[in-house]
Amino acid sequence: MTTPTTRDEPRLSVGQVAKRADVAVSALHFYETKGLIRSWRNAGNQRRFKKDVLRRIAVIKAAQKMGISLLEIQETLSKLPESRTPTKEDWASMSRFWQAKLDEKIAYMTRVRDMVDGCIGCGCLSMKSCPIYNPDDIVAKECNGAVILDQPERARAAKN
Ligand code: FES
Incomplete structure (x- = not known):
């Protein structure tokens, strides 16, 4: 088990994520219930997100604009090792896969x-x-x- 670095620590509140990602708080709750994003609880039992959730949400929003269902997005994201946030290469691969589905x-x-x-x-x-x-x-x-x-x-x- 690795010790999280300061950069990896979940610090963003749900409101901060909603504002920065330009999505409704309710959408974040929905994404979380569908396993698309993940939060942690801090000492005060408040939900906190890692900064890389913003990229994950960007991928989700882009895929939705392509007409990909949340279920398909969830299936694709779940194939990433240790549920990591998609890299540029991951996104290129996913968008190619989804383009074929769109075709x-x-x-x-x-x-x-x-x-x-x-x-x-x-x-x-x-x-x-x-x-x-x-x-x-x-x-x-x-x-x-x-x-x-x-x-x-x-x-x-x-x-x-
Ligand atoms: S509705 Fe009559 S042929 Fe389709």
Whole structure:
């Protein structure tokens, strides 16, 4: 176990972190309950944060702007050794990974947009003919109902 240096000591109050990171205190509480950031209790039982929490919050905010869910952010951050704060290289790697995820989502949404052409002004939501409700009827062999819209990986696998 290493002795924390003065620089590593958790000294920032939740209010200081909120102000410096430009986020609401409630957001910090939420991030903490989701395991995205961590605080320590001081002798007065007040929450204190290490200074590097600011970089961690910057990564979280940037990822959220990319449309990455908090769950995905949490999963990615949890892979860092000893839950360390992401370095510049970590961020480069994470943003590449998330960019690929965004490409998948964009491709999926493009397919949905193309399929919706036939639905405009229709409203039938037919299990037999609606490409949005049951595209290519590709899940009919496996189960009942239209469960494919939120499962693009499954749709691709079924088509191949
Ligand atoms: S709603 Fe009729 S084809 Fe989709």
